[in-house]
């Protein structure tokens with residue numbers, strides 16, 4: 864059986880996007896709710912050297928209605944900086960697959 868694959872995302876991988884509060888990761892198959900999660904981490908900020916990885920507060924994670932996308936929603940638009948989503952998903956074969964998705968917000 865195939866494992867869920869990250870097909871695309873908004874903002875796209877390594878892209879610099881206009882200010883947004885929503886990050887969407889689209890996968891190749893339906894994901895199991897609750898077992899499929901993602902965390903948004905701020906990895907850099909303009910003017911700040913050696914920014915530590917900082918988990919963003921106030922971010923909720925849900926699956927899209929078709930079950931194939933993880934949607935992270937921040938209570939407030941993300942400040943300018945660089946970010947990483949650490950994701951872990953479980954598909955039909957029940958194996959846990961993990962990955963990372965990096966982007967920036969200007």
Ligand SMILES: [Cu+2]
Pocket residue numbers: 864865866956957958
């Ligand atoms: Cu598997």
